[in-house]
Amino acid sequence: MLVAELEFKIIADTSFDQAEQGIRRYLEKLIFQGQILGREFPTYQAKDSFFSRVVLPQADALDKKSHSTAGLSALEQLQQVGLSYPKLTVLGDDLMSNHTDPCPSHSALILFCSFSATNSVLYCAEHFAPVPLYQAGRSSGEDFEPLVRWQLQYQALDEIQMQETRVLFKSAEQSVQGFYSGLNQQGYKQAKALSKELNKPVYYYLYSGSSADCATEAEKKCPCCGADWKLAQSWHGLFDFCCEPCQLISNIAFDCQP
Numbered sequence: 001m002l003v004a005e006l007e008f009k010i011i012a013d014t015s016f017d018q019a020e021q022g023i024r025r026y027l028e029k030l031i032f033q034g035q036i037l038g039r040e041f042p043t044y045q046a047k048d049s050f051f052s053r054v055v056l057p058q059a060d061a062l063d064k065k066s067h068s069t070a071g072l073s074a075l076e077q078l079q080q081v082g083l084s085y086p087k088l089t090v091l092g093d094d095l096m097s098n099h100t101d102p103c104p105s106h107s108a109l110i111l112f113c114s115f116s117a118t119n120s121v122l123y124c125a126e127h128f129a130p131v132p133l134y135q136a137g138r139s140s141g142e143d144f145e146p147l148v149r150w151q152l153q154y155q156a157l158d159e160i161q162m163q164e165t166r167v168l169f170k171s172a173e174q175s176v177q178g179f180y181s182g183l184n185q186q187g188y189k190q191a192k193a194l195s196k197e198l199n200k201p202v203y204y205y206l207y208s209g210s211s212a213d214c215a216t217e218a219e220k221k222c223p224c225c226g227a228d229w230k231l232a233q234s235w236h237g238l239f240d241f242c243c244e245p246c247q248l249i250s251n252i253a254f255d256c257q258p
C-alpha cells in the first residue's frame with residue numbers, strides 16, 4: 001500500500017470551517033469505498049492549499065471510476081466550499097501495511113477481519129490478500145459504509161479480547177468467536193448479501209480463540225447447519241474448517257493449537 005498526499009487548492013473565498021467540512025466529507029466517502037485506508041488523516045494548511053496524508057491500496061485508487069455515487073457528489077461539493085479537485089502525489093510504499101491482491105477479478109472472496117489490519121476486510125480467496133472494496137465487482141454505485149462500520153466495531157472488540165488484562169473478558173471474546181453474537185450475525189448477513197449481489201461465494205471467517213475442550217476441538221460441527229466441516233488440509237495455513245453450503249470458515253481454536 002502507498003502513502004500519498006492530497007492537495008486541495010483554495011480557488012475561491014472560503015472559511016477554514018467550510019473547507020475542513022468539505023475535505024472531511026470527501027475523505028469519509030473515500031473510506032466507505034475502500035479508496036483510502038486507516039482512521040487518521042493528518043490535514044494541514046500551507047499557503048493557498050490544504051494537504052491531507054492518506055494511505056492508498058493502489059496507485060489508481062482515487063480514479064473517478066472507483067468512486068461511489070456519494071463519493072462523486074462529495075468531490076463536486078469541494079468546489080462549493082472554494083476548493084479545487086484534489087491533486088494526488090504518491091510519496092512511497094507504506095512499509096507498515098500488507099500487499100493488495102493483484103487479481104483484476106475474483107471467483108470467490110473471503111470476509112476476514114482482525115484487530116490489527118486496517119486494510120479491506122474482503123480478501124481474494126485464491127491468494128488470501130486484501131481486495132480494495134471498490135474492486136469487489138459491485139456495479140450499483142453504492143458504497144460499503146455498513147461493512148466499514150462493522151469492521152470498526154469488530155476491531156474494537158477484537159482489540160479488547162486480545163489484551164492480556166482485558167476489561168471485558170467473556171463478553172468481548174463471545175462477541176468475536178460466537179457465531180450467534182450480534183457482531184458475527186451482522187458480518188455474516190453482509191457476506192451473504194454481497195455473495196448474492198456479486199453472484200460468487202463470499203466466505204465468512206469465524207474466529208476461534210479458545211475452546212471448552214481441546215480434545216474434541218477438531219470434531220466440532222458447523223455452528224450454522226450442524227454438518228461436518230473439517231478440511232483434510234488447512235486452507236491458506238489458517239482455516240481448518242469450511243462449510244460450503246453456509247459459506248462459513250473457521251480455525252481450530254488458537255488456544256488448542258500446538
Ligand SMILES: [Zn+2]
Nearest residue numbers: 101103124127
Ligand atoms: Zn488474488
Ligand SMILES: [Zn+2]
Nearest residue numbers: 222225243246
Ligand atoms: Zn454449515
